[in-house]
Amino acid sequence: MKKLYITVLGIAFLTSCGGGGGNKSVDKIIESGSLNEMKSKRSEIVQQRDELSAQLSQLDEAISKLDTLHKLALVSTMRVKDTLFNHYIEVQGNVNTKQNIVINAEYSGILTEVYVKEGQDVQKGQLLAKIDDGGLSQQLAQAEVQASLAKTTYERQKRLWDQNIGSEIQFLDAKTSHEAQERAIAQLKDQIQKTRVTAPFAGTIDDIITDQGSVVAPGNPLMRIVSLKNMYIEAEVPEKYLPSVSKGTEVQIDFPVLDKTVSSKVRQAGNYINPNNRSFKIEVDVPDTDGDVKPNLTAKLKVYDYFKKDAILIPQSLLSENAKGEQYVYVAEKNGKESEGIAKRVIVTPGKTQGDIIEILDGLSPGDHIIKEGARSVEEGQVVKIIAEK
Secondary structure (H helix, E strand, O other): OOHHHHHHHHHHHHHHOOOHHHHHHHHHHHHOHHHHHHHHHHHHHHHHHHHHHHHHHHHHHHHHHHHOOOOOOEEEEEEOOEEEEEEEEEEEEEEEEEEEEEEOOOOEEEEEEOOOOOEEEEOOEEEEEEEEOOOOHHHHHHHHHHHHHHHHHHHHHHHHHHOOOOHHHHHHHHHHHHHHHHHHHHHHHHHHHHOOOOOOOOEEEEEEEOOOOOOOOOOOEEEEEEEEOOOOEEEEHHHHOOOOOOOOEEEEEEEEEOEEEEEEEEEEEEEOOEEOOOOOOOOEOOOOOOOOOOOOOEEEHHHEEEEEEEOOOOOOOOEEEEOOEEEEEEEEEEOOOOOEEEEEEEEEEEEEEEEEEEEEHHHHHHHHEEEOOOOOOOOOOOOEEEEEOO
16 A cells, blocks of 8 residues: 555656646756756755655654554464363382392301202292201101100190099109200201201292302392382482372383383382482382383382362463562563454463473463464553464
C-alpha cells in the first residue's frame, strides 16, 4: 500500500515539473536562455517538493497506524499441556549379596578330601570337604562303648533305688558316670563335625582357595561360596531426599555392562546420615536376571522420588529472571487476528527439574501459548507474528 502511494505522488511531482497546466516545461525554459525564468521555475519546483514531502510524511504516519506488519516480531510458540511427571534422582551402586562368604577351617589337620570343584552348584548342608580328625573317630567309638556300659549300670541302679534297694551314693555315682559319658560323646561329635566342611546355604562354589592335602588351622580360608539369589544393590542417597525416598519407592536399575534394565523397589532405607558426605544408604532388591548379574557389578539407579499426573512441564531455557529474582516467561495472547498475538510477561513458580525440563507449579495453565523462539527479543505488550505453533 505504501509503495502505491509513493508511486502516485511521484507521478504527480513529475507532472507538475513537466509544465502541466499551461506552464512552460523545464527544457523550453532552458532553451530560452532566460535567467529570470529559470530561477522562477526552480523556486516553483522547490515549493512543490516541500509540499509533497509534507504530504508523504502524513501518508506514512497514517499507513503505520493501519499496517503494523513490518513492526511485528517473528516468534514461535508452544502450547502448554498437563502431563505425567515422574521425577527421579540418579545414583550409582554396587550389587551385593549377604550369601557371599569364604568358608574357613574350624579344626587343625590335613585337608584330606575336597568333594567339589569351582563353578559347582551345591545345596545347603552338602559335604564340601573333610579334614583329618586326628583319631577323634576312634575316641568317639571308645567313648560310646563306655557310655553304653555307664547307661546300663545307671539303669540298674535306678531300678534298685526305685525299690529302696542299695545306697544313694551308688545310685548318684552311676547317674553321674552316665551323664559324664554322654557329655564326652557330645563334645567328641562336635569336634568331629568341625572336620566336616558343609555348605551353609545353597549356592555356587566360586573359588577353591586351599587345595586337597594342605595342612590347615582354624581360620584358614578353604573356599568361597556365592548365592545369586536374594541379591541387592547398595547405594548412597543425598540427605535432602530423606523425606521422599523410603521403603517401597520405585526404582529403575540399569546395568551398563549387561545393557539390561529392570524395575525394582527400595527394600530398606537407612536411618543413619553419614557425616562425611551427608548421605544415607538404601538397599534395592535385584529381581531374577537369569544369573548374569554378579556381586560387585556396577549399577545405575533411577530412584523415583516424586510423582504428579497433571504436571506442567516446559524447557528450562524459556525461563528468564527479573531484577527481583522472579522467574518469568512470555506468553502470546490472541489479539483477534490470525497468526498474531500480544506478548505478555507471566511470573511463574518453578518446581523440580529433570534434565532440561522444569515443572511449573504456578503461573501457567493448560492451553497457554508460551513464546519459544524470539522470547529474548520481545517486550511486554508487543504485537508478535507467530510463524509456527508447536
